[in-house]
Amino acid sequence: xxxxxxxxxxxxxxxxxxxxxxxxxxxxxxxxxxxxxxxxxxxxxxxxxxxxxxxxxxxxxxxxxxxxxxxxxxxxxxxxxxxxxxxxxxxxxxxxxxxxxxxxxxxxxxxxxxxxxxxxxxxxxxxxxxxxxxxxxxxxxxxxxxxxxxxxxxxxxxxxxxxxxxxxxxxxxxxxxxxxxxxxxxxxxxxxxxxxxxxxxxxxxxxxxxxxxxxxxxxxxxxxxxxxxxxxxxxxxxxxxxxxxxxxxxxxxxxxxxxxxxxxxxxxxx
Amino acid sequence: xxxxxxxxxxxxxxxxxxxxxxxxxxxxxxxxxxxxxxxxxxxxxxxxxxxxxxxxxxxxxxxxxxxxxxxxxxxxxxxxxxxxxxxxxxxxxxxxxxxxxxxxxxxxxxxxxxxxxxxxxxxxxxxxxxxxxxxxxxxxxxxxxxxxxxxxxxxxxxxxxxxxxxxxxxxxxxxxxxxxxxxxxx
Numbered sequence: 001x002x003x004x005x006x007x008x009x010x011x012x013x014x015x016x017x018x019x020x021x022x023x024x025x026x027x028x029x030x031x032x033x034x035x036x037x038x039x040x041x042x043x044x045x046x047x048x049x050x051x052x053x054x055x056x057x058x059x060x061x062x063x064x065x066x067x068x069x070x071x072x073x074x075x076x077x078x079x080x081x082x083x084x085x086x087x088x089x090x091x092x093x094x095x096x097x098x099x100x101x102x103x104x105x106x107x108x109x110x111x112x113x114x115x116x117x118x119x120x121x122x123x124x125x126x127x128x129x130x131x132x133x134x135x136x137x138x139x140x141x142x143x144x145x146x147x148x149x150x151x152x153x154x155x156x157x158x159x160x161x162x163x164x165x166x167x168x169x170x171x172x173x174x175x176x177x178x179x180x181x182x183x184x185x186x187x188x189x190x191x192x193x194x195x196x197x198x199x200x201x202x203x204x205x206x207x208x209x210x211x212x213x214x215x216x217x218x219x220x221x222x223x224x225x226x227x228x229x230x231x232x233x234x235x236x237x238x239x240x241x242x243x244x245x246x247x248x249x250x251x252x253x254x255x256x257x258x259x260x261x262x263x264x265x266x267x268x269x270x
Numbered sequence: 271x272x273x274x275x276x277x278x279x280x281x282x283x284x285x286x287x288x289x290x291x292x293x294x295x296x297x298x299x300x301x302x303x304x305x306x307x308x309x310x311x312x313x314x315x316x317x318x319x320x321x322x323x324x325x326x327x328x329x330x331x332x333x334x335x336x337x338x339x340x341x342x343x344x345x346x347x348x349x350x351x352x353x354x355x356x357x358x359x360x361x362x363x364x365x366x367x368x369x370x371x372x373x374x375x376x377x378x379x380x381x382x383x384x385x386x387x388x389x390x391x392x393x394x395x396x397x398x399x400x401x402x403x404x405x406x407x408x409x410x411x412x413x414x415x416x417x418x419x420x421x422x423x424x425x426x427x428x429x430x431x432x433x434x435x436x437x438x439x440x441x442x443x444x445x446x447x448x449x450x451x452x453x454x455x456x
């Protein structure tokens with residue numbers, strides 16, 4: 001891919017990130033969790049906010065896959081075909097969440113949005129690095145969050161939302177599995193890919209440290225981030241379907257409060 | 271005059287090049303198009319176009335060419351594809367893709383179907399029939415979207431006329447002159 005220019009990037013809390021992808025004027029795009037709404041209950045307003053956030057998350061996933069098709073034209077055709085399929089899957093997910101959001105009386109731009117995943121992943125200049133962060137970290141994290149969401153929505157009687165999430169979860173397993181398989185292959189073919197992945201993980205830790213809400217920081221409505229339990233249990237079964245090894249899953253379970261990225265966790269948490 | 275195996279291979283490889291190019295154009299537009307519904311439509315159609323490229327690329331292998339072989343089309347065709355890819359406004363993108371390029375492609379596919387022997391070249395015929403069906407669905411999708419969201423309709427008429435004019439100049443099967451001459455000689 002060609003090198004990013006200063007016009008392509010921005011600095012958020014001291015960390016360089018990719019400038020936001022295009023959004024309609026009705027959206028308020030923010031870069032800081034303190035400018036978002038923290039939805040930590042099952043009220044209708046919080047559920048709408050989560051759906052609004054889900055629509056934007058799926059849109060970002062679409063944008064990331066599409067951008068990778070553009071940035072890596074010499075990638076093997078089989079891999080590009082997977083990326084193209086992922087574009088369709090993410091577009092359908094966004095539509096599914098948006099349909100439910102509108103059914104609940106929501107409207108585009110009702111809540112602030114952040115494009116952290118796009119801004120992190122599209123800073124990375126190799127496919128192994130992008131797969132490691134987008135598919136193997138963010139989307140794998142969503143396997144855990146979606147499982148938690150499905151269970152929560154069934155408990156409160158929102159079967160429709162639980163069904164949507166179950167559908168999305170099935171597709172996300174494919175995306176994570178595909179990345180796991182290609183990462184292994186790419187590292188075998190070129191061990192430098194492992195260095196790219198390590199550098200990407202270090203960059204993610206830096207973003208995470210800078211963007212994670214600090215003690216005492218509050219959301220747009222004054223709620224304290226520190227008062228919320230962000231922990232998500234490892235979705236052992238679906239991670240296994242996605243070809244995580246037993247060792248990898250065991251490691252995750254030992255660090256049950258592991259968070260792939262505070263920003264991404266907050267974005268994807270249900 | 272019917273098409274030889276070599277000619278069929280060259281034409282299908284050229285069709286594949288165009289499909290891959292259109293996939294990349296749609297992909298480049300996804301992050302840079304502000305309207306969410308349009309972004310999602312392009313995202314869906316990336317997969318359609320990729321599948322078309324894949325099917326054509328498998329067929330090239332059956333026609334004594336490498337698997338997923340692409341052949342660069344004529345300069346006029348490249349000019350049109352580049353002009354399309356440079357479109358900045360959403361209305362231009364939609365009109366250029368769905369009202370100009372897809373119908374142009376349909377005409378090229380139908381011309382091929384008229385020229386080829388439907389029994390000797392049955393696998394290609396099946397592939398093109400399926401692509402034509404998909405493209406009709408894609409065009410309908412764009413029309414429904416424009417009906418629902420009138421704000422994405424406006425398109426600079428001068429730009430569209432220029433793109434349509436480029437399309438009218440495209441050679442048979444998007445081929446470069448040398449390949450076209452071979453196709454004519456048989």
